Amino acid sequence: MKQLELVAKFEREKEQNAAQQFRLAQQQVAQQRQKLSSLQQYRLDYLKQIQTNGKGGVGAKVYHQHLNFVGKLEKACQQQMNVISQTSLAAEQRKRAWLEQQKRRKAVEMLIQKKVDEAQKRSQRQEQQMMDEFAAQKYFRQRFPS
Known part of the structure; x- marks a missing residue:
């Protein structure tokens, strides 16, 4: 039983670690989404600027530079969406690992509970046998005094 308790402790620690890894992965996804949002907002502000x-008129060279920069911002946004996709996938993998570890921990805990229940039943049966034995001895002593 002591060995099972050690296994359960180990599985709980692994589950806590997996949960922490999942939380960190979720934070990374949120950070990457925030970066994308900032990039998109910057792109929008730049376009408004x-x-x-441009209302006053701009030269072709300046206009071309602005278009190039907007193109770079759009490319950066696309790259950031790819980063989000990758971090989301990693977060999903961490979630699955955490849930799998949770199943293992629960299985070990169920096994421990089953062992405890079996031990209690054995103890109750032994107690009942002793009570039956005492009752039988009392009956025989009363029925057949020596």
């Missing part, structure tokens, strides 16, 4: 500045 171009529009505002």
Whole structure:
């Protein structure tokens, strides 16, 4: 039983570690999403700035530079979406690992509970046998005094 308790402790620690890894992965996904949001907002602000500045007229060279920069921002946004996709996949894997570890811990705990229940039943049967034995001896002593 002591060995099973050690296994259960080990499985609980592994589950806590897996849960922590999952939480960290979720935080990374949130951070990457925030980066994307910031990039998108910057791109939008930049486009508004171009529009505002462009009302007065801009040269072809400046206009081309602005378009190139907007293209780079769009490419950065696409790359960030890929990063989010990868971190989300990693987070999902961490979640599955955590849930799998949770199953293992529960299985060990169920086994321990089963062993405890069996030990209690054995103890109750032994107690009942002793009570039956005492009752039988009392009956025979009363029925057949020596």
